[in-house]
Amino acid sequence: MEELRVSSRDSIGEFEQLAMLAVWRLGQNAYGTTIKEEIEIGAERGVAIGALYTTLDRLERKGFVTSEVGEATPERGGRAKRFFRLTGSGESALRKSLKGIRRLTVGFLAPEEVL
Amino acid sequence: VNQRFTFIAARLAIGLFLVRGYLCRGLCAAVFTYCWVMSRVIAFLQGQLLNLMLNLGEQVRRFRGRCQSHRETLSAKRSAGADRGMRAMHQVARSRLVAERYGYQTKAVVYEAAIDMLGLSIASLDGALAISSSEILALERNIQSLDSIFSKPPSPISGLELVLWMVTNSLHVNDTLGDFREAYESKLVKRGSAEAVAWARSQVYRDVKNRLSVIAKIFGWGTAAFEWIKRNVHKH
Numbered sequence: 001m002e003e004l005r006v007s008s009r010d011s012i013g014e015f016e017q018l019a020m021l022a023v024w025r026l027g028q029n030a031y032g033t034t035i036k037e038e039i040e041i042g043a044e045r046g047v048a049i050g051a052l053y054t055t056l057d058r059l060e061r062k063g064f065v066t067s068e069v070g071e072a073t074p075e076r077g078g079r080a081k082r083f084f085r086l087t088g089s090g091e092s093a094l095r096k097s098l099k100g101i102r103r104l105t106v107g108f109l110a111p112e113e114v115l
Numbered sequence: 116v117n118q119r120f121t122f123i124a125a126r127l128a129i130g131l132f133l134v135r136g137y138l139c140r141g142l143c144a145a146v147f148t149y150c151w152v153m154s155r156v157i158a159f160l161q162g163q164l165l166n167l168m169l170n171l172g173e174q175v176r177r178f179r180g181r182c183q184s185h186r187e188t189l190s191a192k193r194s195a196g197a198d199r200g201m202r203a204m205h206q207v208a209r210s211r212l213v214a215e216r217y218g219y220q221t222k223a224v225v226y227e228a229a230i231d232m233l234g235l236s237i238a239s240l241d242g243a244l245a246i247s248s249s250e251i252l253a254l255e256r257n258i259q260s261l262d263s264i265f266s267k268p269p270s271p272i273s274g275l276e277l278v279l280w281m282v283t284n285s286l287h288v289n290d291t292l293g294d295f296r297e298a299y300e301s302k303l304v305k306r307g308s309a310e311a312v313a314w315a316r317s318q319v320y321r322d323v324k325n326r327l328s329v330i331a332k333i334f335g336w337g338t339a340a341f342e343w344i345k346r347n348v349h350k351h
Contacts, residue, residue, distance in 0.1 A: 032294035033301075048325035049279075049294055049318070053287040075300045077263055079293030 012064075012097045018043050019055050020094045023065055023084045031070070031081040056084055064090030146247035153240045160233050167226060175219055182212055253285040260288045271312045272299055275319045282326040295319075 012020070022038035023030040035056075036047045059065045070081040086094070189205050257280075264276045276292060283291045295318065302311040 032290055033298050036294065036298075046317075046321055048321045049291045050283050050287075050322050051325045053291060054284065057286065073297075075297050076293035077267060077296040079260075079263065079289050079296070081293065082287075082290045 012093055015051075015055055016059060016064075017094065017097060019052065019059065020064060020086060020090060024086050024091070024094070028083070030084045035084065059090065060084075062090075063087060064093055142250060146243050146250070150240055150243050150247070153236060153243070157233065157236050157240065160229070160236070164226065164229055164233065167229075171219070171222060171226070178212070178215055178219065185209065185212060256288055257285050260292050263289075263292070271308065272296075272315045275315050279319050279322055282323050 018039050019035060022035045022042065025042075026034050026038055032049060032052065036049060036052055039045070039047050039052075056065060056067070060067055064087060065084050066087055067082050067084050070083055072078050072080040185205070185208055192201055192205070260280055264273065264280060267273075272295075276295065279292060279295055280288060295315070298318075299311055299315050302314050306314075
């Protein structure tokens with residue numbers, strides 16, 4: 001059986017999982033607004049922008065995501081977008097974390113409930 | 116009286132919150148003054164230390180010369196078969212030189228401690244500079260984002276943007292305000308003004324609630340720590 005134990009620094013919380021999954025799903029277009037919408041639609045829950053950025057900053061410090069600043073746009077009031085991307089270590093940490101949850105949810109959720 | 120006191124306290128708290136930029140600027144000025152004073156102190160200490168070390172170097176060089184001449188005289192007398200009185204005099208001279216050596220060793224330890232102190236001062240200066248540079252960056256971001264709110268013509272969400280600016284961490288205040296404005300503009304086009312403003316209101320409410328919960332958490336930790344200290348202090 002694969003070793004699932006991770007240090008507290010590398011462990012991923014529930015909201016962190018959602019943010020990382022949203023970043024992965026959005027690919028090149030992952031920035032604040034789109035990540036927030038992706039989580040709100042996918043997880044059916046409201047997201048505070050400040051909380052989202054705090055989480056993304058924490059993930060960046062852990063080395064699970066990287067960010068780069070894009071061009072400033074007029075619809076953002078002349079402010080630049082900050083694009084996020086999942087790193088290799090972030091992807092493997094997320095995979096590990098989700099595998100553990102999936103193993104534990106076997107029998108609890110019916111297949112049609114997952115989708 | 117209580118009501119009046121609460122009212123004054125609340126106004127004071129809000130006032131402090133609104134002038135946090137000026138407070139931040141004051142902090143930066145204090146840090147800069149500290150850095151300036153510390154740099155002068157360090158330069159003075161460096162000068163003093165250099166003088167002392169040069170003096171010590173000269174004294175040690177002379178001491179070594181005296182030791183060498185003592186050794187040479189002693190070996191010459193030995194080969195010539197010196198008498199007991201002469202040997203005793205050399206013994207006294209040797210003891211003096213040994214005592215002088217201990218003196219220099221003690222001085223070296225003192226200078227080493229002074230160098231350590233200098234290192235500590237420089238490290239504290241480094242820390243203060245790092246804090247001040249990060250504070251300045253945060254202040255710059257805050258001012259830029261505030262300027263971007265006021266430089267635009269007033270819109271139905273200008274007030275909400277200001278509230279969001281107040282409750283957002285300065286690290287990502289520009290990103291947050293940019294996302295907020297972009298989402299609002301998109302909703303304005305798709306759903307109309309009323310719904311877009313309602314969305315903006317709910318969004319800001321959510322962020323304020325989130326910020327308050329963080330503050331409450333900090334207060335919670337603070338209270339717990341205070342209680343712990345109180346209990347332990349009473350115990351001992």
